[in-house]
């Protein structure tokens with residue numbers, strides 16, 4: 014078995030202690046995935062596993078065996094950026110840029126969660142379809158910390174993409 | 181030495197008192213003020229694509245051949261000695277290359293502490309690093325393990341056994357007060373200010389408030405962990421770091437390891453958040469030494485806990501603020517005294533009394549800070565050091581006095597607005613705080629506020645509005661250097677060792693240089709974050725932008741002289757002097773006669789030059805001594821507080837700033853908001869929990885230290901007067917730190933307006949309201 018990372022097959026590491034995060038950063042040099050705590054508290058290490066957001070610091074690389082992992086490098090490229098990447102630039106959704114890949118990966122999966130009707134703590138009506146409102150986005154993105162305080166720009170960027178997707 | 185600094189500053193100030201203003205740098209306002217094209221535009225960040233693509237390479241991400249990994253072990257006692265240190269099990273672990281303790285660490289000197297006089301001194305702690313068996317604070321580094329992989333290093337570090345002989349240490353704030361120290365100066369200000377007899381005025385005042393405010397320790401918590409990747413090559417050293425002071429840390433490391441200056445190169449193109457915390461601490465020194473001993477390139481990434489253990493944060497404080505006013509509300513007495521921690525092995529006073537000296541006029545003042553000496557990791561500067569918590573105390577007191585007098589708190593501030601510096605008597609270079617209040621109040625809808633607390637409600641929620649002033653001094657660093665290269669194709673590059681940690685350093689300076697040189701932004705490049713480049717200023721004190729701007733100004737003047745020399749007699753410029761021309765439209769033109777113009781391309785082509793390179797340094801920042809230069813702000817906020825749970829939500833915030841010229845509204849707005857959000861954390865959630873029995877921080881994780889998350893952060897509106905400061909480069913003042921100031925008080929004042937409860941101890945958690 015192997016892990017599919019951004020479309021490429023990669024062998025699972027020998028050392029069973031290696032996290033998915035360290036596999037990406039230290040062995041594959043996919044350093045777009047960041048590390049802020051190694052404890053599941055900051056969201057900087059968020060990647061997509063089979064399309065769902067996971068914290069790669071809390072995931073052993075071995076757990077991704079047979080799955081498909083998408084990192085920020087696989088989400089878009091300089092030539093063909095993901096709409097979220099462009100929107101983050103336009104809305105100044107970052108300053109130092111360190112939490113940014115995690116925010117963008119989380120946002121991509123989060124919009125799919127809303128589209129799939131998954132409710133959140135702030136969803137008022139559980140019988141109606143959830144909508145990507147500012148409050149829903151703020152609640153659902155709260156696992157991704159930003160110390161520079163780019164929160165307004167991040168939410169604006171995500172809202173813009175949600176609107177474009179709805180249109 | 182600080183006594184001497186006081187004397188020097190005082191005598192320079194006296195001498196300058198006689199110099200006409202226009203003789204000073206900045207005396208003739210920067211000609212770019214009011215003549216800008218690229219400046220003031222909402223340009224996107226130049227490094228945006230790299231950052232959103234995950235391609236910006238931070239210090240822990242540099243790939244190197246034969247890289248090894250390090251992990252640290254920290255002491256678990258406050259004071260004492262190591263009596264047994266067993267590293268055998270760690271050394272026997274597969275993959276381990278080296279265990280370094282005080283036994284085999286190379287002998288090195290002490291790191292020189294950050295100081296005003298020596299710019300290469302950038303240490304935050306002057307304690308010895310792995311030099312002996314003595315423990316001096318809980319969390320001190322006692323061992324480093326180097327292994328082939330991080331997993332192996334982490335595991336081996338857990339196998340090191342240490343016994344200690346503990347001795348009593350000083351860890352209690354209250355007890356340390358008995359031998360508090362009174363420093364002569366706080367940074368470049370005299371510490372003790374006594375104007376008139378404030379205590380007597382206070383006792384006689386028609387209205388007065390007199391209270392004690394407490395603020396807890398706080399930590400920077402940049403999301404990027406402190407990390408270095410180090411490589412030796414013979415006697416030269418390359419350090420990939422994440423640091424706010426590239427040039428001076430290279431100098432300090434060279435001194436420490438006995439290397440020639442040009443043998444040490446520090447690279448730090450991106451800093452993943454700094455806020456004062458990304459300085460020179462023990463881990464860089466340990467990593468450099470371990471890489472040397474191991475004979476391998478090495479990477480050391482601190483764990484989040486490690487950052488708390490060995491990188492200091494903001495000191496806790498206890499501040500007494502007393503205000504006395506006459507029947508009309510004019511201040512007759514301002515008293516601001518207090519305690520914060522500053523151990524002798526640290527360098528950073530928490531300057532909470534500085535705002536008090538600049539904000540209001542008063543008949544009398546009594547200001548004094550006292551320092552407590554504890555056995556802990558030294559505190560350091562954290563975003564708006566002093567001002568962030570000083571404005572909390574003072575601006576709550578003003579609100580309390582306004583309430584007690586039954587007048588609007590903005591009106592009380594208006595009545596006490598100074599027309600010159602209240603202590604030094606020097607003129608303000610520019611100040612429009614009252615205008616900021618008026619515009620902010622109108623925009624925010626301040627009229628909605630009810631003077632009587634607890635009047636506004638919405639179901640279980642009580643609603644309150646509050647405001648407060650923010651303040652931050654202008655600073656420009658001496659010794660900021662740039663290299664300006666102008667090429668024959670009409671492009672230019674500016675290089676300086678300066679730092680980018682989210683301020684948009686390159687973006688804004690490219691906009692500046694475009695206007696300064698008369699070139700389009702696309703034609704200009706900016707190189708930074710490398711000590712091999714001309715030594716730039718550090719990123720601190722909200723000073724980097726103007727410091728770089730002054731250096732670029734100086735470089736453009738040199739460039740003008742050089743171009744005129746090269747242009748010679750065959751140019752339409754022939755006979756013109758530097759004072760007759762300006763740089764515009766891709767070349768030089770006569771100010772009086774626009775038809776006399778020659779392009780850079782043409783001048784360089786005729787002179788057969790590929791490029792012109794000039795090095796320049798910014799002028800001495802004398803404007804700081806002659807004028808009182810401060811940014812200020814009016815912060816407004818609306819909170820709701822639940823009757824049932826005491827939960828506090830910030831519904832709206834608005835910051836109205838008076839900070840000189842705004843160079844890029846997009847990045848500036850982000851910096852203002854970022855500061856205000858850190859202020860929201862300071863007000864409501866942030867607290868470094870220190871166990872005074874064990875001398876150990878208890879919440880050394882991002883799960884237990886609560887910084888604001890998306891759901892805590894409302895939409896924040898920012899606005900500015902935009903009035904240029906006639907005494908500064910570009911008319912700009914710093915904007916990186918002012919945002920956090922005043923926010924703690926604005927929120928506390930809003931909570932009082934909602935509930936009638938006055939909380940004078942941060943953070944305002946719900947238990948304090950029930």
Ligand code: FES
Pocket residue numbers: 047048049050051052053054055056057058059068069070071
């Ligand atoms: S690094 Fe994974 S959540 Fe912080």
Ligand code: FES
Pocket residue numbers: 106107108109110111112113158159160161162163403452453682
């Ligand atoms: S942009 Fe710096 S932490 Fe979010």
